[in-house]
Amino acid sequence: xxxxxxxxxxxxxxxxxxxxxxxxxxxxxxxxxxxxxxxxxxxxxxxxxxxxxxxxxxxxxxxxxxxxxxxxxxxxxxxxxxxxxxxxxxxxxxxxxxxxxxxxxxxxxxxxxxxxxxxxxxxxxxxxxxxxxxxxxxxxxxxxxxxxxxxxxxxxxxxxxxxxxxxxxxxxxxxxxxxxxxxxxxxxxxxxxxxxxxxxxxxxxxxxxxxxxxxxxxxxxxxxxxxxxxxxxxxxxxxxxxxxxxxxxxxxxxxxxxxxxxxxxxxxxxxxxxxxxxxxxxxxxxxxxxxxxxxxxxxxxxxxxxxxxxxxxxxxxxxxxxxxxxxxxxxxxxxxxxxxxxxxxxxxxxxxxxxxxxxxxxxxxxxxxxxxxxxxxxxxxxxxxxxxxxxxxxxxxxxxxxxxxxxxxxxxxxxxxxxxxxxxxxxxxxxxxxxxxxxxxxxxxxxxxxxxxxxxxxxxxxxxxxxxxxxxxxxxxxxxxxxxxxxxxxxxx
Amino acid sequence: xxxxxxxxxxxxxxxxxxxxxxxxxxxxxxxxxxxxxxxxxxxxxxxxxxxxxxxxxxxxxxxxxxxxxxxxxxxxxxxxxxxxxxxxxxxxxxxxxxxxxxxxxxxxxxxxxxxxxxxxxxxxxxxxxxxxxxxxxxxxxxxxxxxxxxxxxxxxxxxxxxxxxxxxxxxxxxxxxxxxxxxxxxxxxxxxxxxxxxxxxxxxxxxxxxxxxxxxxxxxxxxxxxxxxxxxxxxxxxxxxxxxxxxxxxxxxxxxxxxxxxxxxxxxxxxxxxxxxxxxxxxxxxxxxxxxxxxxxxxxxxxxxxxxxxxxxxxxxxxxxxxxxxxxxxxxxxxxxxxxxxxxxxxxxxxxxxxxxxxxxxxxxxxxxxxxxxxxxxxxxxxxxxxxxxxxxxxxxxxxxxxxxxxxxxxxxxxxxxxxxxxxxxxxxxxxxxxxxxxxxxxxxxxxxxxxxxxxxxxxxxxxxxxxxxxxxxxxxxxxxxxxxxxxxxx
Numbered sequence: 001x002x003x004x005x006x007x008x009x010x011x012x013x014x015x016x017x018x019x020x021x022x023x024x025x026x027x028x029x030x031x032x033x034x035x036x037x038x039x040x041x042x043x044x045x046x047x048x049x050x051x052x053x054x055x056x057x058x059x060x061x062x063x064x065x066x067x068x069x070x071x072x073x074x075x076x077x078x079x080x081x082x083x084x085x086x087x088x089x090x091x092x093x094x095x096x097x098x099x100x101x102x103x104x105x106x107x108x109x110x111x112x113x114x115x116x117x118x119x120x121x122x123x124x125x126x127x128x129x130x131x132x133x134x135x136x137x138x139x140x141x142x143x144x145x146x147x148x149x150x151x152x153x154x155x156x157x158x159x160x161x162x163x164x165x166x167x168x169x170x171x172x173x174x175x176x177x178x179x180x181x182x183x184x185x186x187x188x189x190x191x192x193x194x195x196x197x198x199x200x201x202x203x204x205x206x207x208x209x210x211x212x213x214x215x216x217x218x219x220x221x222x223x224x225x226x227x228x229x230x231x232x233x234x235x236x237x238x239x240x241x242x243x244x245x246x247x248x249x250x251x252x253x254x255x256x257x258x259x260x261x262x263x264x265x266x267x268x269x270x271x272x273x274x275x276x277x278x279x280x281x282x283x284x285x286x287x288x289x290x291x292x293x294x295x296x297x298x299x300x301x302x303x304x305x306x307x308x309x310x311x312x313x314x315x316x317x318x319x320x321x322x323x324x325x326x327x328x329x330x331x332x333x334x335x336x337x338x339x340x341x342x343x344x345x346x347x348x349x350x351x352x353x354x355x356x357x358x359x360x361x362x363x364x365x366x367x368x369x370x371x372x373x374x375x376x377x378x379x380x381x382x383x384x385x386x387x388x389x390x391x392x393x394x395x396x397x398x399x400x401x402x403x404x405x406x407x408x409x410x411x412x413x414x415x416x417x418x419x420x421x422x423x424x425x426x427x428x429x430x431x432x433x434x435x436x437x438x439x440x441x442x443x444x445x446x447x448x449x450x451x452x453x454x455x456x457x458x459x460x461x462x463x464x465x466x467x468x469x470x471x472x473x474x475x476x477x478x479x480x481x482x483x484x485x486x487x488x489x490x491x492x493x
Numbered sequence: 494x495x496x497x498x499x500x501x502x503x504x505x506x507x508x509x510x511x512x513x514x515x516x517x518x519x520x521x522x523x524x525x526x527x528x529x530x531x532x533x534x535x536x537x538x539x540x541x542x543x544x545x546x547x548x549x550x551x552x553x554x555x556x557x558x559x560x561x562x563x564x565x566x567x568x569x570x571x572x573x574x575x576x577x578x579x580x581x582x583x584x585x586x587x588x589x590x591x592x593x594x595x596x597x598x599x600x601x602x603x604x605x606x607x608x609x610x611x612x613x614x615x616x617x618x619x620x621x622x623x624x625x626x627x628x629x630x631x632x633x634x635x636x637x638x639x640x641x642x643x644x645x646x647x648x649x650x651x652x653x654x655x656x657x658x659x660x661x662x663x664x665x666x667x668x669x670x671x672x673x674x675x676x677x678x679x680x681x682x683x684x685x686x687x688x689x690x691x692x693x694x695x696x697x698x699x700x701x702x703x704x705x706x707x708x709x710x711x712x713x714x715x716x717x718x719x720x721x722x723x724x725x726x727x728x729x730x731x732x733x734x735x736x737x738x739x740x741x742x743x744x745x746x747x748x749x750x751x752x753x754x755x756x757x758x759x760x761x762x763x764x765x766x767x768x769x770x771x772x773x774x775x776x777x778x779x780x781x782x783x784x785x786x787x788x789x790x791x792x793x794x795x796x797x798x799x800x801x802x803x804x805x806x807x808x809x810x811x812x813x814x815x816x817x818x819x820x821x822x823x824x825x826x827x828x829x830x831x832x833x834x835x836x837x838x839x840x841x842x843x844x845x846x847x848x849x850x851x852x853x854x855x856x857x858x859x860x861x862x863x864x865x866x867x868x869x870x871x872x873x874x875x876x877x878x879x880x881x882x883x884x885x886x887x888x889x890x891x892x893x894x895x896x897x898x899x900x901x902x903x904x905x906x907x908x909x910x911x912x913x914x915x916x917x918x919x920x921x922x923x924x925x926x927x928x929x930x931x932x933x934x935x936x937x938x939x940x941x942x943x944x945x946x947x948x949x950x951x952x953x954x955x956x957x958x959x960x961x962x963x964x965x966x967x968x969x970x971x972x973x974x975x976x977x978x979x980x981x982x983x984x
Contacts, residue, residue: 372601372604372645373601376601376604380512387637392633392634392636392637393629393630393631393633393634394630394634398630398633399561402564402626402670402674403564405670405671405674406564406674406677406678409671409674409675409677409678410678412678417671417675420671420674421668421671424667424668424670424671425664425667427667428660428663428664428667431659431660431663432656432660435640435656435659435660438640438641439644439652439655439656442641442644442645443644443645443651443652443655475560476561477560477561477562477563480561480563480564481562481563484563
């Protein structure tokens with residue numbers, strides 16, 4: 001037990017312990033007294049977030065659990081934002097969940113367990129640890145999607161998510177086993193070394209890489225592994241949609257970084273090409289698919305696919321002809337994009353949650369009609385999110401796109417330059433459906449729809465969310481620097 | 494003193510405050526706060542004029558602050574002879590627009606005023622940005638308020654017009670973004686525009702970059718054949734929106750040519766100058782003819798704007814001092830004149846709710862004071878000497894003739910076409926017998942409208958009679974720019 005080094009994983013220990021405590025406490029709490037569970041959960045999340053932030057500021061890398069877990073600034077930053085995402089989701093979800101009898105102990109405990117899985121995933125230094133984290137997160141989310149037992153759409157979405165997710169996990173596991181077979185180890189550093197030495201069987205490695213990338217692509221929601229995204233996003237109760245759309249994306253990014261960059265960087269020639277294909281397909285499918293949608297959740301699902309395309313472009317431009325000089329800026333661009341995307345997504349789904357009423361889901365685009373007349377604040381905040389997703393300055397989405405484009409152009413490879421032009425053209429297509437939401441809110445008459453009052457807590461947090469997107473757009477340097485620091489430290493090991 | 498920053502952020506601050514806490518219940522307060530904000534924004538631009546040194550081409554009133562260190566983007570502002578006059582022009586037009594929308598806008602007044610104030614600050618930012626990404630941020634950000642303005646307070650087809658405006662302009666701008674990033678990479682990680690002016694670039698690189706910038710700026714100007722968004726946007730926008738679109742936003746594109754295409758890509762600019770001159774002449778001639786057959790007053794003036802901006806781009810690409818300075822003067826004068834014409838049409842529309850020429854006739858009989866102003870602005874649009882419209886056109890024609898007699902001759906036909914469509918419209922709308930009962934009941938302009946028109950009339954006449962302050966500030970910078978544009982980078 002000499003190499004366990006518990007110091008690095010204190011946040012996870014706190015999280016696990018409190019998750020169990022909350023599960024127990026909730027047994028003795030009635031519906032009315034659920035405020036206790038809610039408070040405990042938020043307190044836990046706050047503490048865990050604070051711990052992660054403190055570790056990130058500390059800037060050191062620790063190997064825990066006999067070097068199976070690596071807690072470096074990147075894992076702490078990703079876990080911090082994941083914790084924030086889960087916390088914000090619960091705040092937004094309160095009135096929505098209460099109206100639909102989802103405000104149960106399971107919501108809290110499963111969210112905490114999925115967060116635990118996320119934290120483990122992004123800190124994994126060993127194939128099995130990453131897989132464990134992935135499964136913990138996924139299984140919790142599968143159960144959460146099905147939380148609304150009496151709603152056929154949710155059950156259908158849960159089935160789809162579970163079956164397809166299990167298939168994808170199987171792909172991933174198969175690929176990882178191939179990697180193990182070729183390199184003889186489950187530890188990422190050892191795999192990295194063996195690949196670097198060039199002694200492993202290239203064909204087995206390539207085979208394994210394909211399956212690993214396929215599994216990753218599913219979790220990210222990249223085309224052509226995107227089929228589950230629109231259906232699950234639309235079918236799941238909006239609370240769970242937000243849980244799926246936020247933190248797990250950060251986890252998938254972290255997993256990609258660990259597996260592809262920490263472990264298989266030597267095979268970058270192979271997986272970068274795969275990521276490019278995934279990116280091109282995602283940009284096309286996501287942006288073109290969203291145009292026809294009338295359901296806001298489904299439209300946001302397709303837009304997610306498109307945004308993931310950009311992140312993949314960032315990941316695909318790190319290694320240029322075997323040269324890893326630009327890796328830092330490329331991967332930090334992808335990370336910055338992911339983080340800002342999650343912050344913006346929290347707001348968009350939060351809007352839907354806050355606008356929902358008993359028996360009224362507020363998930364159609366037409367439900368936003370004339371929102372500017374009914375609630376200028378909500379309309380303004382939603383407009384900020386939509387325009388940020390379009391990539392329009394002075395909102396943070398622009399800097400995210402700019403960072404990825406810069407990474408592409410800096411490779412100085414002509415193919416990447418045309419990729420940048422393609423990405424830009426696809427985001428123009430994307431501009432249409434984001435603007436359509438703005439149009440519906442501002443230019444259409446509200447008719448006889450009433451004014452909207454949101455609960456004070458939810459409305460306040462939503463405004464802060466919108467303000468964050470705007471302020472990060474005016475001063476993106478701080479967050480960008482955090483991402484750069486995280487990636488540089490991660491690459492240094 | 495950081496006058497440029499003040500000119501950018503004071504209107505934006507006032508605009509954001511109005512957006513946040515204004516409401517229709519307190520509409521009078523909102524209007525007055527907006528006016529104070531606009532006037533303050535104008536006042537801080539006056540020291541720029543008084544403190545400007547005519548004898549140097551270097552950037553003045555510069556401000557440099559670090560902004561995004563990760564990308565080496567800096568908050569770098571400054572004006573030279575080329576960009577100087579656009580800052581007070583923007584602030585001035587904003588004041589006019591606030592006054593013009595005083596009684597006309599009754600719904601969501603705070604959002605209307607807020608949008609224009611924010612837009613004003615952003616446009617000043619475009620003209621004064623010396624950092625490539627900062628320029629881009631301001632350039633793109635202007636799309637958001639304008640989109641809302643067209644779509645919220647516009648005419649029947651406003652949604653179509655707003656989308657067309659936004660997506661068309663965005664397409665060009667996104668290609669420009671890739672070009673900016675490429676220049677950043679080529680210059681070793683710098684977004685400084687002045688550094689880019691010295692950056693050596695190969696021929697093919699210059700051509701690709703030239704077309705990327707052309708995509709953005711030609712849509713903005715707009716040049717034929719990517720001008721089709723302008724008639725829709727102008728017609729459907731509310732009066733204030735049309736004024737700002739015509740007076741300032743078109744100039745953003747033309748300014749981009751001078752700040753980016755000519756100095757950074759001299760070889761490509763010279764190589765493709767025949768294309769630019771050709772497109773400009775098509776705009777002048779063909780669009781002039783198109784304007785002649787319009788039935789909608791606003792559409793007519795919109796096409797006239799395209800023709801006048803064709804003059805501007807023509808002046809830029811004949812590569813002599815008279816041409817470039819003439820283009821700049823034309824930009825400023827067009828700001829006043831087209832702003833004034835849209836204001837006049839707006840006043841007629843407020844009363845009659847029609848922009849059709851056939852709905853009017855003999856307006857001079859019931860609105861003599863208004864007709865007097867309208868005649869003045871119409872004459873300026875034709876290019877009558879002693880009005881602002883003449884100076885720019887005269888200089889551009891002279892510059893064009895220096896390059897090639899036939900280019901000058903073709904350009905000079907604008908004097909005929911411009912007179913044709915403008916005077917014919919004036920004749921049908923203002924003169925002759927009173928056409929119908931609606932015209933008979935028209936009320937002449939009140940004090941507020943008189944004030945706005947008088948401000949513009951004063952500007953038009955002052956610039957026409959004494960254009961020296963304008964040309965004096967431009968001379969040295971224009972010569973410097975010409976040197977950069979004629980200096981090949983290929984050796």
